[in-house]
Amino acid sequence: MNLITVSGPPSSGKTAVILKTIESLKKRNLKVAVAKFDCLYTDDDILYKKAGIPVKKGLSGALCPDHYFVSNVEEITKWGLDNNFDILISESAGLCNRCSPYIKGIKAICVIDNLSGINTPKKIGPMLKSADIVVITKGDIVSQAEREVFASRVNTVNPAATIMHINGLTGQGSFELSTLLYSEEDHVDSLKGKELRFPMPAALCSYCLGETRIGESYQMGNVRKMKLDD
Amino acid sequence: MITLNRIKETKISKLIEDYPFLISFFEDNDLDITSKENLEIAEYFASFDEDEIEDKAIDGERYIMQIFEFINQMIAFLGQEEDNVQSISILPGNDKSGNREKFDKFTIKKGEIICIVGPTGSGKSRLLGDIEWVAQNDTPTNRKILVNEAKPDTKWRFSSSDKLVAQLSQNMNFVMDLSVYEFVELHAESRMVENKEDVINRIIEKANQLAGEQFTIDTPITSLSGGQSRTLMIADTAILSKSPIILIDEIENAGIDRKEALNLLLSEDKIVLMATHDPILALLGDKRIVIKNGGIDKIIETTDKEREILSELEELDRTLLSFRSRLRKGEILKK
Known part of the structure; x- marks a missing residue:
């Protein structure tokens, strides 16, 4: 089985891109499944089910969504292997721009959209900078000049990535992406021993544990203060 | 190195x-x-x-x-020499039912305008996708694309700065909040052009020649009219975009000199592909590709006879435009 991690900011078009790409993969008789990770709410699992794609959904709720992802990805992989899928795609939203769910040796795709503004590539951390493939969506509603500027900014922060333009509504470009996804050599048996490409930041303070009161005396653990004196 | x-x-x-x-x-x-x-x-x-x-x-x-x-x-x-794309050739593949397309090889040369016609969903985007991805019998249509009559360099697929096709779409917006000058400057910088200022001024000047109503370098791009945005984008793409092929998705007949716009693209050595159902634009093209059921059904060369209709249509167009401008000026319309 090939495991592929897809992530990107909320509403960038991850689900649309994955759905269109799976259409092309299915034509090659590949069995594809999706594990959808989100924070508070998602009904994308219904979209996948409607398209006849096996799907598992995980909501992190009060936990950090990326930490929740790492804690569950091994089990999800086992689910995929037990069901003999050819490809398992994990989809997760990058919420704080700092973490990324990418794993060493596992293909990583970042989806971002042209509408998010040309400084966005600068603001997104490892999720964009360490991806193998960067998919840029919503190109149909911006000008050619903006598309070119945006892609060149992405290239500056991640020169090694393959950059692709996909229209999530019409699927234009998704066939091309599908040709880069499956390879027999990328077979995974288990994630045991594998490592994240990037450590996730540590944050454990009194507010993580449910504190609601404001004030220094209630702050414990990993607390840091802004520098306000110039 | x-x-x-x-x-x-x-x-x-x-x-x-x-x-x-x-x-x-x-x-x-x-x-x-x-x-x-x-x-x-x-x-x-x-x-x-x-x-x-x-x-x-x-x-x-x-x-x-x-x-x-x-x-x-x-x-x-x-260190790259300007890419000298002289021609693009399409070798036939199949339509959605698996029938082979009925042409041997279709070559489009620099300086030509090719129109693409056919109903929505007929396969226009797939044809374009094939060209953009320089298909090598490895797309659903099984077509093959040649550049300058030879097997193309893989850079056309994977490099972020070398794209075969630039697209000018009908319903594009500017999402940035910049002046016209700053906007074009940003594009020029990402392309790392020398003599930036000259290039920017030339683009704005050209755009204004095509536009019905003038704008200045300080005009915010978000307040440009539909026609003005299109002229700016056409001039910008013609002069700054590196892609040898320009795909145009219809040019609306408002606030823009369409014939001059096409001439500008051709004078910058572009190959122009235009998806249109406007008879004036279609007749300005050298040939038109008819798409049906996912395949190229016919390739029609514009004949002199067809072009005779063009002058008639252009006359109608002028009449319509003059009424439009009189309406704008607040005049009473009469024959």
């Missing part, structure tokens, strides 16, 4: 002296190098403390790899 190990042992100041474009790499990656210019690259990445490494997600090894990659890309980009 500089090796990975050499990069590690080179001082930042020296690297930037040799490769000035690295400044934008450091800036865009939010890596502050002030007062650290005398460090070697490996020392620089080792100089961050644990908090900084964690906060900014700094991975020295990966950054060094990317610097290496970036330098090589930029050297290739800057």
